[in-house]
Amino acid sequence: MHGVWSSRWTFILAATGSAVGLGNIWKFPYITGENGGGAFVLVYLVCIALVGIPIMMAEVLIGRRARMSPINAMKYAADEAALPHAWAAIGWMGVLAGLMIISFYSVVAGWAIQYIFTAASGTFTGITGESAGGVFANFLQSKGTLLLWHSLFMVMTLGVVAAGVTRGLGAVARVLMPVLFVMLALLLVYAVIKGNFSAGFAFLFDFKFDKLTWSGVLKALGHAFFTLSLGMGAIMAYGAYMPAQGSLAKTVITVGVLDTVVALVAGLAIFPIVFAAPGLEPSAGPGLMFISLPVAFGGMPFGVLFGALFFVLVTIAAWSSAVSLIEPGVAWLIESGKFSRATATSLLSGVAWLGGVACIYSNNWLEDKPGGVFSFVFESLDFLTSQVMLPLGGLLIALFVGWFMRRAIVQSELDAEEHPLFDIWLFVVRWLSPLLVIIVLIAGLVEKFQ
Numbered sequence: 001m002h003g004v005w006s007s008r009w010t011f012i013l014a015a016t017g018s019a020v021g022l023g024n025i026w027k028f029p030y031i032t033g034e035n036g037g038g039a040f041v042l043v044y045l046v047c048i049a050l051v052g053i054p055i056m057m058a059e060v061l062i063g064r065r066a067r068m069s070p071i072n073a074m075k076y077a078a079d080e081a082a083l084p085h086a087w088a089a090i091g092w093m094g095v096l097a098g099l100m101i102i103s104f105y106s107v108v109a110g111w112a113i114q115y116i117f118t119a120a121s122g123t124f125t126g127i128t129g130e131s132a133g134g135v136f137a138n139f140l141q142s143k144g145t146l147l148l149w150h151s152l153f154m155v156m157t158l159g160v161v162a163a164g165v166t167r168g169l170g171a172v173a174r175v176l177m178p179v180l181f182v183m184l185a186l187l188l189v190y191a192v193i194k195g196n197f198s199a200g201f202a203f204l205f206d207f208k209f210d211k212l213t214w215s216g217v218l219k220a221l222g223h224a225f226f227t228l229s230l231g232m233g234a235i236m237a238y239g240a241y242m243p244a245q246g247s248l249a250k251t252v253i254t255v256g257v258l259d260t261v262v263a264l265v266a267g268l269a270i271f272p273i274v275f276a277a278p279g280l281e282p283s284a285g286p287g288l289m290f291i292s293l294p295v296a297f298g299g300m301p302f303g304v305l306f307g308a309l310f311f312v313l314v315t316i317a318a319w320s321s322a323v324s325l326i327e328p329g330v331a332w333l334i335e336s337g338k339f340s341r342a343t344a345t346s347l348l349s350g351v352a353w354l355g356g357v358a359c360i361y362s363n364n365w366l367e368d369k370p371g372g373v374f375s376f377v378f379e380s381l382d383f384l385t386s387q388v389m390l391p392l393g394g395l396l397i398a399l400f401v402g403w404f405m406r407r408a409i410v411q412s413e414l415d416a417e418e419h420p421l422f423d424i425w426l427f428v429v430r431w432l433s434p435l436l437v438i439i440v441l442i443a444g445l446v447e448k449f450q
């Protein structure tokens, strides 16, 4: 049993801190670009609404009920439902997925740290799309620098988790999340004035279904899980700190909507810049944000300051997400009674640090992609987590809550005894989300490997 956040808003901010991160600002735009835009975005939005948010409610509900780490929370919930402890596998897989994600997440957060300095040095002033691509490609060659920033970011993450996520983080999130949001909005204004806004807008919202493949649909589904920090226990671990009173459904919907708005604003800011600058392509891959935004910062008044500040905020957004990636494992180690919080955190951060080193030094950059910056390890970790483990974890959580948890317990946790929407939600969690996940998972994987 542990401490509780001071209020519902603190939970919203912390959960938003976990959800809003590189997934929204870096990953969403580039995978949208790689998958042809509009139709991909639509599938992503449908996945958020029909799969992500309903399953997020299920995940928070288990965490809040059990008030333990995901592994033990699943054991507790399994006991309550007279089911075997094998259900704790959801928690185990989540701990593993968290470590796998943070391995590459931390490396990309390191790119953002480097870009604080690159922006502050004035490198971007008047820069073209092509030279921005060159700056980024050069940077990726200096492995030592990548390693330095990855290491620093892991230490930052370790610091917060070691201090305990209920302390400090709430306050940080409360101030900085809104600031990040304002900066994104300003970038959007710039994109409207100076970018090719109509082309960017059309790219995001013109639904051309001929571009869409099953593996694209799986990417959209996987990203819905990734961006909401779902399917691996991160949100369950935070749910364990959530106050017992207050509407769980409203809280979760707030977080889901905020997260989606940030991703869309990031896309609306980035693509008009991409379409206005010669030498930039929407399909540029993982470097998209790091080559398109410099062009914008380089062309605006106070761009040096604004650019540096922007990357500071991206780093902080990544930081508050990274914390939630190792919290499930740390919480479990502490509950085992054998480790202090500091030791548990150091141990898991050490493992994650090694994973990042493997990403940086597994040298075979995938040559076949223009601007391909992912190493084999990088790409495999990303694929296995987003497109296999998180959807699978989410599926199991939905099945568990939908089919096996006692209805009375679920209703009282949701505070929904009389609520007309309860039955609709239950139907979604029992049938609709699981079926969608199963179909997309199978069809996507078959297409990818055939």
Ligand code: PFF
Residues within 6 Å of the ligand: 018, 019, 020, 021, 022, 023, 024, 098, 101, 225, 226, 227, 228, 229, 230, 232, 233, 234, 235, 321, 322, 324, 325
């Ligand atoms: N949701 C985070 C983002 O969009 O950047 C990434 C993430 C955090 C994924 C925590 C999974 C997780 F458990």
